[in-house]
Amino acid sequence: MLEGAEVRLAVDIGGTFTDIVLDVGQDRKTRKLLTTPQRPEQAVLDGMRLILADARAHISDIDVFIHGTTLATNAIIERRGAKTALIATDGFRDVLDIGTESRYDQYDLSIDKPKPLAPRSLRFTVPERIDAHGAVRLPLDEAAVRALAPRLRALKVESVAIAFLHSYANPEHERRTAAIISEEMPGISVTVSSAVCPEIREYERTSTAVANAYVQPLIDGYLARMSDALQVEQYRGAIYLVTSGGGVTSIETARRFPVRLVESGPAGGAIFAAQIAARLGESKVLSFDMGGTTAKICLIEKYQPETSRVFEVDRAARFLKGSGLPVRIPVIEMVEIGAGGGSIAHVDAMKRVTVGPESASSEPGPACYGRGGLRPAVTDADVALGMIDPDDFAGGTIKLDPELSKQALLRAVGEPLGLSAETAAYAVHEVVCENMASAARVHAVERGEIVGQHTLIAFGGAAPLHAARVAEKIGVSRVIVPSNAGVGSAVGFLAAPIAYELVRSRHVRLDDFDTDGVSDLLQEMVTEARALVETGAAGAPVRERRAAFMRYVGQGHEISIELPNRRLATTDLAGLRQKFEADYAAMFERPIPGAAIEVLSWSVLATTEARNPPRVADVARMPAGKASGMRKFFDGRAGELIEIPLYRREDMAPGATIAGPAVIAEDETSTFVSTSFDAHIDGAGSIVMERKAA
């Protein structure tokens, strides 16, 4: 190996595959292994050995090891977490069952509600009460807390969550309860809601605390075993964990707040896209990750993925809002919809073509796999339209049968609607693209963005086939398909900054603003967040971002307004008001004249800079060489078969330019260049599609 080069390892443990990426200086190696669910560290260690051998390096050469995992998410989805008890305020045993008191599907009489992670038999209450202002209305009954310990022991409880009303305003009772439980039950996992999620709304806070408690022993055990194993192998570098917010954090913090690890895989994908964006200098990006069963869409502004503060795990009805367990943590904001290459198409009661969320998955797979699948998947539509070369799918390892696709499409879509197999395929393709376009449009608007001003970055097996059409629908004029997108999340991990975000609730009105109190609070948060980040930053500069969540007095939802990185003065208030009103008008059209404004909570993010790659230089365009062949493609709008050229991606040098319609094939996927786009290869090897001049 290269002497003196920095060696960085990234591992993404997914449900099916464990992806490993090793960077030695500028040289990159990748590996994909099957995940070993019982002892996940096994696949990690095996993979490390393999990839180190590939690079002729030794484990002691690794400087940094960055790790993301879906273990926390999967433990929740599969209900494999610890036996978890909840201690709540007297009279509030059932916050988790009562939830939002609503039904996530208005018309379905047979819905099931998400099952709480702490069942009622493991939920206890103690006398205590704090009010909305943080004042003690009823002192904590410490004897009652102590009396719980023998019961918890008898029930073999492994982890305890403590969530009292209004603890975000005054955490004292929760802290004291935690101390007593730890005293009585040394070594037990304890989570307090005011530490994991110090925010108003008892259901979300309690749910988050319980989720943290539920995964804590598992993640703690895994991370301990992993550290030990690495020690045995003489690993000497730093270890970081990727969080759902897209930053990395130390093992210690991850062990305390394991719930922050959920969704680290998709977060890696978003960072990957952010990197591509930085490399190309694209300041407004929509990342579009479409795999076998789902598509995920994320907005990336100035190379930073958009973030949110709430997320749902384990949605009972897979994509329906409100059907999952709410977890209130900093998270990269993504919409996920049931639209992947394996999603099944059918005709509904209104004779509309609909796609997903049901998926053909890998067995039996789409009809064209010839493994007994009889219902048409999105991939079948793509095959029937001529976008995929049936003899060269997945590098030629899977032979596809277009006839089976056409039969399935005809049966499920064509015959009920009186359409040919090809027109049915076109309809399926259009509907799935429209679904994704709708999701992108709604998502952008919820974030106050105009979707058409963005560049689309497409990765995952199915995205490059649909990206051009989605772009047409949402008015996007530039689409990037980066190379080696198959291990995108792990590649993204390598670039993740070391970061930690804190949020605290404290209510202040702009017209009655306690500048000193707020400045002190923010300073305290800055100190805490910086301490968590600086320990791992190894001297790298740490930057902070402060924000206030503001709304008109009387509203229930806030928008985030950035604050200066210094103490606030009364002279700042007019500017804050202006900023809020401008953002509000941009998002919701109508500001409310003269209305008072208030701040509900405050956030501080401490972060090192993301390791963004340098800008890639423009390349001189030249016509691509001869196409490797021609394909028959069904143009649905014109309703006719046309011949389009087929290129191999590896044959196209940087600068090589073609005009759509065309297909660019590679082992992992194919990119469809529609009639309204031209495409070229950039200096970093990405396919760049640009809309033709009108």
Add this chain to the structure above:
Amino acid sequence: MSKASGASLIDLQIMWHRLIAVVEEQAQVLLRTAFSPIVRECGDLSAGVFDLKGRMLAQAVTGTPGHVNSMAESVKHFIAQFPIETMKEGDAYITNDPWMGTGHLNDFVVTTPCFKDGKPVALFSCTSHLMDIGGIGFGPDATDVFMEGLYIPMLKLIDQGVVNETLMAMIRTNTRLPIDTEGDTYSLAGCNDVGCERLVEMMTEFDIDTLDELGDYICDRSREAVLAEIAKLPKGTWRNTMVVDGYDAPVTLAATLTISDEGIHVDFDGTSAASRFGINVPLSYTIAYTVFGLGCVVASQIPNNAGSLSPLTVSAPPGAILNAPKPAPVASRHIIGQMLPDVVFGCLRQIIPERVPAEGTSCLWNLNVRGQTRSGAGGNYGFSMAVTSNGGTGARFAKDGLSATAYPSGVRGTPVEIAETQTPLIFWRKELRPDSGGAGRTRGGLGQIIEVGSGVDAPFDILAAFDRIDHPPRGRDGGKNGEAGYVGLKSGKKLRGKGFQQVPPDDRLVVLTPGGAGIGDPRERAPTAVSDDIESGLVSADNAVAVYGYTR
């Protein structure tokens, strides 16, 4: 049926998907910008798009069923009052007329014409529940609609971009909560603007100038789909009667449901006459909840629009409590209105018992509270809030009912921490009520036990609007009734289920919400399900032995 085929057929399908996304976005904007806690925390709102004939083409899934058809009808009233050709770009219209809007003065309906290239192409309409509109307050005590608050006829709210300041001043002055009420009026107008912008983008992309063809396509396809579902049901007529508490005398709700080739008709002849008090229901609201109940069974996968709603028809004799004429008081029309799906299910269970649940709590058990704040400040009055809460739903044929869950209403519960920041009240208890779910092979959902006191040593008012205290949800096929609801003081006094009452500063309000009813003989319940209920404390051991015949 439209003649569309090939590519244009696909365009129409895509545009239909898009319209649903547009109104969903409209609803989300309303939710994000609303002031009233019952809108922003609980989702008591509705949003939709209409063609120039006033046909509803799409309605947001976010929102509540009471507005399903009532908002749709209200757009027709707007068009009658303000003909399309008189509408200008930048206009918006408003009303809270219970008979032309959505059933009580607390709901503002705002309708906005949408223009493309200077020509009107559609109307966006939305409605949300304002916490206070003056008058006697949000309770059933008034004896005519004029006592119930500020009555806004169909008016222009915005004239070519200029807000009607006179109207705004009237609104501000006539509510206990001027900030919320004015703010919500703006957010209603704002969400329509967002919807319109998105619609115009869609029409530009697909290069169409009118929604005529799309409207026909959506309505025809939806109607056909609902009729196809109805065709699977036996034809005939079925009857059902249900008695509920009423204000001062029990109310009989009688339904005759007829299934024919043309659709399903529900007639409420035989229903009690209108009440002297504010539990009366305007016909539009009767239709809304009746059609919603039917829709859950025959159209659950079919989007709401003029076409899908058209085969489902409703009538009620004028003067009946379900067709109360102006100026009847109607503020708490939801109590009776939300019972109507149960009445409909009582007819349908005679033919498709496996598809309909047993009776549930059905009406919202909102704590409508009012009183002084700590400082005496806050709006024009003090605090005034509906803390949304619910009882249990009826058992399903193959599953238990849902505990503490709104049905048929679509609103969410108010978080206790939010209620306590909006009011000086302290909730001492809000948890499930053991043994309240009606026993059965499948069990009803549980109600809740709620206990509230003042946090500022002052009395507070409860504007009670509860039902199923004297008439609990009825079990069926051997299943037991759900437990009846209860309202009282901690010190022991029972309170009335309806009307204004005061809670002294040193006492607490105790509310027990009803449980849903059970289906089938409790002794047929799976022993593991009974033992799970005992372990979790949802059913007491005594009850398990006595009612379920449980033996360890």
